[in-house]
Amino acid sequence: MSHLSELPEKPVVGVSMPHESAYQHVTGTALYTDDLVQRTKDVLHLYPVQVMKARGKVTALRTKAALAVPGVVRVLTGADVPGVNDAGMKHDEPLFPDEVMFHGHAVAWVLGETLEAARLGAAAVEVDLEELPSLVSLQDAMAAESYHGARPNMVHGDVDAGFAESAHVFSGEFQFAGQEHFYLETHAALALVDENEQIFIQSSTQHPSETQEIVSHVLGVPSHEITVQCLRMGGGFGGKEMQPHGFAAIAALGAKLTGRPVRFRLNRTQDLTMSGKRHGFHAKWKIGFDAEGRIQALDATLVADGGWSLDLSEPVLARALCHIDNTYWIPNARVNGLIAKTNTVSNTAFRGFGGPQGMIVIEDILGRCAPQLGLDAMDLRERNFYQPGQGQTTPYGQPVTQADRISAVWEQVKEDAGIAERKREIAAFNAAHPNTKRALAITGIKFGISFNLTAFNQGGALVLIYKDGSVLINHGGTEMGQGLHTKMMQVAATTLGIPLHKVRLAPTRTDKVPNTSATAASSGADLNGGAIKNACEQLRERLLQVAGTQLGGNASDVRIVEGVARVLGSDKELAWDDLVRTAYFQRVQLSASGYYRTEGLHWDAKSFRGSPFKYFSNGAAATEVEVDGFTGAYRIRRVDIVHDVGDSLSPMIDIGQVEGGFVQGAGWLTLEDLRWDTGDGPHRGRLQTQAASTYKLPSFSEMPEEFNVTLMENATEEGAVYGSKAVGEPPLMLAFSVREALRQAAAAFGPAGVSVDLASPATPEAMFWAIEAARESVASQNGQVTNGFAANGHSANGHSANGNAANGKVRTDSEALSGA
Numbered sequence: 001m002s003h004l005s006e007l008p009e010k011p012v013v014g015v016s017m018p019h020e021s022a023y024q025h026v027t028g029t030a031l032y033t034d035d036l037v038q039r040t041k042d043v044l045h046l047y048p049v050q051v052m053k054a055r056g057k058v059t060a061l062r063t064k065a066a067l068a069v070p071g072v073v074r075v076l077t078g079a080d081v082p083g084v085n086d087a088g089m090k091h092d093e094p095l096f097p098d099e100v101m102f103h104g105h106a107v108a109w110v111l112g113e114t115l116e117a118a119r120l121g122a123a124a125v126e127v128d129l130e131e132l133p134s135l136v137s138l139q140d141a142m143a144a145e146s147y148h149g150a151r152p153n154m155v156h157g158d159v160d161a162g163f164a165e166s167a168h169v170f171s172g173e174f175q176f177a178g179q180e181h182f183y184l185e186t187h188a189a190l191a192l193v194d195e196n197e198q199i200f201i202q203s204s205t206q207h208p209s210e211t212q213e214i215v216s217h218v219l220g221v222p223s224h225e226i227t228v229q230c231l232r233m234g235g236g237f238g239g240k241e242m243q244p245h246g247f248a249a250i251a252a253l254g255a256k257l258t259g260r261p262v263r264f265r266l267n268r269t270q271d272l273t274m275s276g277k278r279h280g281f282h283a284k285w286k287i288g289f290d291a292e293g294r295i296q297a298l299d300a301t302l303v304a305d306g307g308w309s310l311d312l313s314e315p316v317l318a319r320a321l322c323h324i325d326n327t328y329w330i331p332n333a334r335v336n337g338l339i340a341k342t343n344t345v346s347n348t349a350f351r352g353f354g355g356p357q358g359m360i361v362i363e364d365i366l367g368r369c370a371p372q373l374g375l376d377a378m379d380l381r382e383r384n385f386y387q388p389g390q391g392q393t394t395p396y397g398q399p400v401t402q403a404d405r406i407s408a409v410w411e412q413v414k415e416d417a418g419i420a421e422r423k424r425e426i427a428a429f430n431a432a433h434p435n436t437k438r439a440l441a442i443t444g445i446k447f448g449i450s451f452n453l454t455a456f457n458q459g460g461a462l463v464l465i466y467k468d469g470s471v472l473i474n475h476g477g478t479e480m481g482q483g484l485h486t487k488m489m490q491v492a493a494t495t496l497g498i499p500l501h502k503v504r505l506a507p508t509r510t511d512k513v514p515n516t517s518a519t520a521a522s523s524g525a526d527l528n529g530g531a532i533k534n535a536c537e538q539l540r541e542r543l544l545q546v547a548g549t550q551l552g553g554n555a556s557d558v559r560i561v562e563g564v565a566r567v568l569g570s571d572k573e574l575a576w577d578d579l580v581r582t583a584y585f586q587r588v589q590l591s592a593s594g595y596y597r598t599e600g601l602h603w604d605a606k607s608f609r610g611s612p613f614k615y616f617s618n619g620a621a622a623t624e625v626e627v628d629g630f631t632g633a634y635r636i637r638r639v640d641i642v643h644d645v646g647d648s649l650s651p652m653i654d655i656g657q658v659e660g661g662f663v664q665g666a667g668w669l670t671l672e673d674l675r676w677d678t679g680d681g682p683h684r685g686r687l688q689t690q691a692a693s694t695y696k697l698p699s700f701s702e703m704p705e706e707f708n709v710t711l712m713e714n715a716t717e718e719g720a721v722y723g724s725k726a727v728g729e730p731p732l733m734l735a736f737s738v739r740e741a742l743r744q745a746a747a748a749f750g751p752a753g754v755s756v757d758l759a760s761p762a763t764p765e766a767m768f769w770a771i772e773a774a775r776e777s778v779a780s781q782n783g784q785v786t787n788g789f790a791a792n793g794h795s796a797n798g799h800s801a802n803g804n805a806a807n808g809k810v811r812t813d814s815e816a817l818s819g820a
Contacts (some may be wrong), residue, residue, distance in 0.1 A: 002718045002719050004530065004533070004719055004720060004721055004722075005647075005716060005717065005718050005719060005720060005721070005722060005723035006722075007494075007647075007722055007723065008494060008495075008497065008559075008561070009559065009561050010561050010562055011494040011722070012490045012493040012494045012499075012500050013487075013490045013491060013494045013647075013649045013650070013722045013724070014647060014648060014649065014650075014651070014722075015490070015650070015651075016650065016651045016652040017486065017490075017500075017650060017652060017653075018486075018652065019481075019483050019486050019653065020483075020485050020486040020489060020505065021232065021479070021485070030232065031231060031232075032185050032188070032204065032231065032232060032233070032234050033185070033188040033189060033190055033202050033203065033204045033231065033265075034185075034188045034190070034263070034265045036190050036202055036231075037190060037263045040190065040192070040261045040263075041261070042260050042261060043190075043260070043261045043262070043263045044073055044111045044112065044113065044118075044254060044258060044260050044261065044262045044263065045111070045112050045113075045114060045115040045117075045118045045262075045263050046076075046109050046110070046111060046118060046250060046251060046254060046262060046263065046264045047109065047110045047112065047115065047118035047119045047121065047122040048106035048108075048109055048110075048122060048266075048270065048274070049075075049106060049107055049108040049109065049110065049122045049125045049127065050104045050105065050106050050107075050122075050270075050273075050274070051100045051104070051105055051106075051107055051127055051129060052103055052104060052683075052686070053100055053103060053129055053131055053684075053685070054100075054102060054103045054134035054136060054343045054684050054685025054686075055099070055100060055101060055102075055131070055132045055133065055134035055343045055685070056099070056100045056129040056130055056131040056132050057098065057099050057100075057129065057130040057132060058097070058098050058099065058100065058107055058127060058128070058129060059128045059129065059130050060126070060127070060128035061077060061107065061108060061125070061126070061127055061128075062125070062126040062127075063075040063077070063108070063125055065124040065125070065126065066110055066121040066122065066124040066125045067121075068124070069112075069117060069120050069121040069124055070117060071112045071113040071114055071116075071117025071118075071120075071121075072110060072111070072112050072113075072117055072118065072120075072121035073111045073112060073113060073258060074110075074111045074254070074257065074258060075108055075109070075110050075111070075121065075125065076096075076108060076109040076110075076111065076250065076253060076254055076257070077096055077108050078094070078095070078096030078098070080253060080257060081095065081096065081218060081253065082219055082220045083216075083217050083218050083219050083220030083221070084217045084218060084220070085218070086217065086218075087214055087218070087245055087246025087249055088242075088246075088309055088310070088311065089210070089214075089242070090309070090310040090311075092148075092309045092310055093246065093309045093311070093346065095218060095246050095249060095250065096108060099132075100129060101308035101309070101343055102307070102308050102343050102344050102345050102346075102685060103273070103343075103344075103676075103677075103683075103684070103685035103686045103687065104270075104273040104274055104345075104686075104687070105274075105308075106274065107127060108122075108125055108127075109122075109250050109254070110122040110125065111254050111258065111262065134343040134684060134685055135341070135342050135343055136342060136343055136344060136676050136677075136678045136684060136685050137342070137676070137678050138175065138280060138282055138303065138305045138340055138342065139282075140342065140678075141305070141340035141341060141342045142282065142303060142340060146340060146341045146342070147338050147339055147340060147341060148306065148310060148339055148341045149306065149310045149313055149314045149317075149339040150314045150317070150318075150337075150339070150605075151336070151337065151338055151339075152317065152318055152321055152336070152337040152605070152608050153334075153335075153336050153337070153608060154321045154322075154333065154334070154335045154336075154337075154395055154396055154608045155333070155334050155395075155608075156330070156331075156332065156333045156334075156393075156394075156395035156396070156397070157297075157331050157332035157333065158332055159297050159298075159299055159332045159333065159334040160297075161297075161332065162288055162296040162297025162331060162332030163286070163288045163296070163297045163299075163332075165288075165290070165296055166288025166289055166290060166296040166297060167289065167290050167291040168288065168289045168290075168291075168293075168369075168372070168373060169286065169287070169288045169289075170286070170287055170289075170365075170368075170369050170372060171284075171285065171286040171287070172284075172285060172365070172368065173282070173283065173284045173285070174282070174283045174285070174361060174364050174365075174760075175280070175281070175282045175283070175760075176280060176281055176357070176360060176759075176760035176761075177280045177668075177672075177673065177674055177760060177761055178277040178278040178279055178280040178305065178347060178350075178674055179277055179278035179350060179667070179668040179672050179674070180272060180277050180278075180672060180674060180689075180695055181235070181236075181237045181238065181239035181275070181277070181278075181350060182235075182272075182692075182695070182697055183233070183234060183235030183236055183237060183239060183240070183480075184234040184235050185204055185233060185234025185235060186265060186266045186267065186268060186270075186271040187204060187240070187243065187244055187247050187264075187265070187266045187271055187275060188203075188204045188247075188263075188264060188265040188266070189201060189202065189203045189204070189244065189247055189248040189251040189252075189263075189264045189265075190202040190203075190251065190261065190262070190263050190264070191248065191251035191252040191254065191255040191261065191262045191264075192255055192261045193255045193256055193259060197225070197256075198225055198226075198227070199215070199219070199221075199225060199226045199227070199252050199255065199256065200227050200229070201215065201226065201227070201228045201229070201248050201251065201252055202229055202230075202231065203228055203229070203230060203244050203247075203248045204230065204233045204234070204236075204240055204244060205228065205230050205233075205240050205241075205244040205245070205248065205478065206230075206233070206236045206238070206240045206241045206244075206478050206480065206518050206519045206520055207240075207241050207242070207244075207245075207478075207516075207517070207518035207519070207520070208228040208229070208230050208476075208478065208508055208509070208510050208516065209228075209476070209510055209514065209515055209516045209517075210242070210245060210518065211228045211244055211245045211248050212226050212227070212228045212510045213245075214245035214246065214248070214249055215228070215245070215248055215249045215252045218249040218252070218253060219249070219252060219253065219256060223510075226252070226510070227509060227510055227511045228248070228509070228510045229507050229508065229509045229510075230478045230479075230507065230508045230509075231507045232478075232479045232480070232481075232507075233478065233479065233480035233481070234480075234481070235480055235481055236478075236480035236519075237350055237351045237480075237664070238278075238348065238349030238350040238351055238353060238520060239275060239276070239348060239349070239350065240480070241312065241348065241349040241518045241520050242276075242311050242312055242348050242349065243275050243276055243311070243346075243348055247264050247266075248264070250264060251263070251264040268691065268692075269690050269691065272687060272689075272690045272691070272695070273345070273686075273687050273690055274345065275345060275348075276307060276311060276345045276346045276347045276348035277345065277347050277348070277350065277674060278347065278350035278356075278357075278668065279304040279305055279306065279313065279316055279317075279347045279350075279354070279357060280304075280305045280347075280674075281302055281303060281304050281305070281320070281357045281361075282302075282303040282305075283300060283301070283302050283303075283361045283364075284300065284301045285298065285299065285300040285301075285361065285365060286298070286299045286300070287299075287365055287369065289369070289373060292383065293373050293375050293379075293380050293383050293384075294383055294384055295328060295329070295330050295331070295384050296331065296332060297330075297331075297332040297333070298324070298330050298332070298333045298334070298335070298362075299333075299334045299335075300324065300334075300335045300336070300361065301335070301336045301337075301338065302317065302320055302321065302324070302335065302336070302337050302338070302357070302358070302361065303337075303338045303339075303340055304316060304317045304320065304337070304338070304339050304340065304347075304354075304357070305340050305342055305344070305347060306339040306340055306341060306342070306346070306347055307341075307342055307344045307345050307346040307347045308341065308342065308343055308344065308345070308346050309346040310339070310346075311346045311347065311348045312348050312349050312353075313339045313346075313347065314339065315353070315354070315451075315452050315453060316347075316349065316353055316354035316357075317337045317338075317339055317354060318337070318354070318452050318605070318608075319353050319354035319355050319358065319448075319452055320337065320354035320355065320357045320358035321335050321337050321358060321396075321608070322355075322358065322394070322396055322448060322452070322612065323354070323355040323356075323358035323359045323447065323448065324358040324359070324361055324362055324395070325362065325394055325395055325446075326358075326359040326362050326363065326444070326445065326446055327381075327384075327385055327386060327406045327444045327445065327446045327618075328362060328366075328381075328384040328385065328386070329384060329385070329386045329387065329390075329392050330395055333395040335395065343685055344676060344685065344687075345687075349520060351661065351664060351728070351729050351732050352447075352665075352729045352732050352733060353520065353521060353729065355447055355448070355729065355733065356665070356668070356732060356733050359445065359447075359733050359736070360669075360736060360739075360760070363443055363736045363739075363740065364758075364760075366380055366381055366384075367739075367740050367743050367744075367756075367758075368743075368755050368756070368757065369755070371747065371753045371754055371755045371756075372753075372755050374753065377441065377740065377744065378419075378441070378442055381442070381443070381444070382407075382410070385403070385406050385407055385410075385444075386400045386403040386406055386446070387403055388402075388403040388404040390403075396608055396609055396610065396612075397609045397610060397611070398448075398610065398611040398612070398613060399611070400446070400616065401615075401616075402615070402616060402618065405618040405644055405712070405715070406444055406446060406618055408618075408712070409444065409618050409619055409620040409642040409643070409644060409712055410442065410444050410620045412620075412642045412710070412712070413442060413620040413621065413622050413640055413641070413642045414442065414622070416640055416642065416708065416710060417622040417638075417640035417708075419440065419442070419622060422440055422624065423440055426438045426439065426440055426624070430748050434629075435628070435629040435630060436626060436627065436628055436629060437626070437627050437629065437745045437746075437748035437749055438624060438625065438626045438627075438637070438745060438748075439624070439625055439627075439741045439742070439743075439744035439745035439747075439748060440622060440623070440624045440741060440744075441622070441623055441737050441738075441740035441741035441743075441744055442620060442621065442622045442623075442737060443620070443621060443733075443734070443736040443737040443740055444618070444619065444620040444621075445617070445618060445619050445620070445730055445733045445734060445736075446616045446617075446618055447522075447616060447617045447618075447729065447730040447733060448612065448613030448615075448616055448617075449521070449522050449523060449526065449613055449614055449615055449616070449617055449725070449726045450521065450523060450526075450598055450601055450612060450613045450614045451517065451520075451521045451523060451612075452521075452603060452605075452612050453603075454601045454602065454603055454612070456517040456518070456521070457517070457523065457527065457597060457598035457601055457614075458517060458527065458595070458596065458597040458598070459475070459476055459477070459516065459517065459526075459527030459528045459530060459531040459595070459596045459597075460475070460476050460513040460514065460515070460516060460531050460593065460594065460595055460596075461473065461474060461475040461476070461513060461528060461531035461532040461534070461535045461593070461594035461595075462474040462475075462512050462513055462535065462591070462592075462593050462594070463492065463532065463535040463536055463539060463591065463592050463594060464590070464591045465539060465580055465590040465591070466580075466590070467580065467581060467584050467590075468577065468580075468581075469498075469502060469576050469577035469579075469580045469581070470502055470503075470504065471492060471496065471498070471502055471503045471504065472503075472504050472505075472506055473488060473489065473492050473503060473504070473505050473506070473532055473535075474505075474506045474508075474509070474512040474513055475488055475505075475508070475513060475528040475531060475532055476508065476513040476516025476517065476527075476528055476531070477508065477516075477519045477524040477525075477527070477528040478508050478519040478524075479508075480519070482524070482653075482657060482728055483650060483653035483656070483657070484519065484524045484525060484528070485505045486650055486653055487525050487529065487649045487650050487653060488505060488525075488528055488529060488532055489503045489504075489505055490649055490650055491529045491532050491533055491536075491649065491721060491722065492532050492536050494722065495532070495533050495536035495537060495540065496536050496539065496540055496560065497540070497559070497560030497561050497562070497563070497565075497576075498560070498562070498563045498576050499562060499563050502563065502576070521729075522617070522726035522727070522728040522729040522730065523598075523726060524726075524728065525649060525721065525724060525726065525727075526598065526614070526720055526721060526724075526726060527596055527598070528596075529596075529649070529721035529722070529724075530594075530596030530598075530721050531594040531595055531596040532594055533594070533596075533721055533722075534594035534595055534596055535592040535593060535594025536592070536594070538592040538594070539590065539591075539592050540560065541555075542583065542588050542589065542590075543560070543565075543579055543580070543583055543588070544556075544558045544560070544565075545588075546579060546582055546583045546586060546588060547560070547565040547567075547574055547579055548567070550574055550579070550582060551565065551566070551567045551570065551572045551573075551574055552567070552570075552572065553567030553568075553570060553572075554567075557569075560576065560579075563575065563576040563577075564576065565579050598614050599719070600614065600719075601613075601614065614719070614720070615717055615719075615720065615725065617643075617644055617645070617725050617726055617727070617730040618643075618644040618712075618730075619641065619642065619643035619644055619658075619730055619731060619733075619734050620641070620642055620643075620734070621639060621640065621641045621662065621734035621735070621736075621737040622638075622639070622640045622641075622737060623636060623638070623639050623704075623735075623737035623738045623740075623741045624636070624637045624638045624639075624741060625637060625738065625741040625742055625745055626745070627742065627745040627746065627767060627771070629749055629771055631764060631768065632763075632764040632765060632766070632767035632768030632769075632770075632771060633764045633767075634742060634745070634764065634767060635705070636666070636702070636703070636704040636705065636738060637704070637705050637706070638704055638705060638706040638707075638708075639662065639704040639706070639707050639708065639737075639738075640708045640710075641658060641662065641708065641709045641710065641731070641734055642710045642711075642712055643658050643709070643710070643711060643712065643727070643730070643731060643734070644711075644712040644715050644725060645711055645712070645715070645724060645725045645726075645727045646715050646716060646717035646720060646723050646724045646725035647715065647716050647717070647722060647723035647724055648711055648724060649721070649722060649724045651711060653727075654711060654727045655709050655711065657727045657728060657731060658709050658711075658727065658731040658734075659707065659709055659731075660731075661727075661728070661729065661730070661731030661732040661734070662731050662732065662734050662735050663698050663702075663703065663735075664698070664732055664735075665731070665732035665733060665734065665735025665736075665738075666698060666702065666735040666738045667697060667698040667702070668732075668735070668761065669735055669736070669738060669739045669760055669761055669762060670702075670738060670739065670742070670761050670762050670763065671696045671697065671698060671702065671761060671763065672695060672696060672697065672761055673689065673695070673696065673761050673763055674687070674689055674695070675687075675688045675689050676688060739758065739760065739762055742758065742762050742767060742770075743756050743758045743762075743770070744756075746758065746767060746770040746771045746773075746774050747774050748774075749771045749774040749775050750773075750774030750775055750776075750777040750778055751777055751778050754774050754777045756770050756773065756774055757770065757773070758770050
């Protein structure tokens, strides 16, 4: 067992406990960024001057009328920026733009004594605009060949030879929508300047160090003049990894110019219309199978909708390409990637960070091709799993070292869920109910853990022990409700050998732990846990020396367990508080800076080859659904999940993450339907789903009626902190089982062997058209008209929930060549 994964006696990790802030959350006493305004004197309020056109050149900006509004203090424009007028790491996101690039783009900001004064002032600002042609939809951008950023190409094996050797070749297209983060807390920041011109920023950010860096660029001052703190976030999901930086910079600019604290917070409509989403994608693919249904070759092109600027689109696309294989061995693959530039908000990180977009492509392909191959979709998936001991690598060249876990979680789900018996029950139910159908589908995941950019795989911590024996830990990770702080307290208590109540955690601050990576890529516990463990080990080694002297033994024979130091084989003991006090009087350092870097990573972005991930997280989910054939409405009857989190650091937290991730994934795939006005009228480019009334989120009514989550046992991950694995993002992809069950339920309305194209999100509307297409398959066989529709009158590929062209039909190779 590795040093990093080895557990001491009576560890605090692995014990189920509530979130460290659970009491404050449920009593309403937990403070978030905007709550701090009430504790701050003389705060000014910011309000954006938005331009409600999809694209245009700003020809004039008049602020005189705004300054005449009572309570307006100042209007911030590009002329006020002392440093770089840009909020992006790619230098393509002007903070105060001269060209409006999406509907609702802010070109100036108004500072007011009250929020209402700032709002009225923003309304009084006059903006002259020379409108320019805009590209709103992904199809618009593809047709215009509007692309930006990297164009990665991933090649493995001999693709042409693979197709030549294939017994069955299919091709098709698939477009699927993005997703709104809809965190409970919208973007917020509070900036103050002290008497030494030091700038202190409270920000709802997943990446305080990068917020610090961007503010430094904008203000033209070095980073040591800026401190960023994140108390906690009311959700992030990736939406606060890059996009808070510019907002914090505007607040800091206002504070520096006025000398007063400045508060920034978007209301819900502003947040929805100004902040980026999950990237929607278009995929065009061709796949070959042998006679037994094993994949021989894949040729695909993935186009991500990046929006108006690059943001994190390049790494999102890279991770999508790296996950197109999911759990399946693809001996020959060629996958190209493009980023479309559209006049919509700049799309950004979202839980899974491109992984879901890559994985859904192969899952959609297998779900559509299984009937064409005469195979059950579950069987087709099983036949193509990575196999242990075969030396198989991913298409980008990383060995799959835990292929046995892919099958292990799958088989456990089948057993726990009683799949065989329930499939018989479903067949009997469907035979007896012509207008209601049920289906049961299983899908698995293999998700790589680590940042694709190797440099980000490092973490820091600062651990302080006070004379009374209490411990304060600081680390570079941020808390957004996912329970990271809870786990880090458990890691510290376990490493030091003390009870959890001795440990307290301080808010994340850039002046305590510098140059930290974003809390993202599911790596928060790995990186920061490793750093905290490192710092605590330094302290423990110093204290063991003291304890050995006091107890009359060798330091190597001393163990600290549950706050008591003992020498092996002796009855002598020394309480933790006494040990710490003794160490202080012996002038032993009681603070330590910890550091961790993930070993064994290498990645060449140009050749798209290497081993970018420390390990893979695995899981499997079985979902049963019931669908109404008249309306397309459906319900999730039961979900069974087995997920691999290694040796769980905190089981209650991890199970909650699995449940929450699954539900969020189901929302993306079935409910959450982003729509923009793509017409040529005055509101072109406007986000139409800009409130919870029009953008449907999962609620209690969409929860599975029966929801069973099991964490894989005996799953120690060597080389990770206390044998644990990441849990934040991977469970989201378990929701593929919901979509595949819905596909199979729609197919059940048609003849055996029908291939169903299903739009994403698979809203009841999309389900209705998929059902109609399946029924028309019966009609076309019989030469009849069904339900008032001609047999060829409607099909799933003619309708889609998001108003765009939906999935293309699965075509055989001969059809593709003939232009069918």
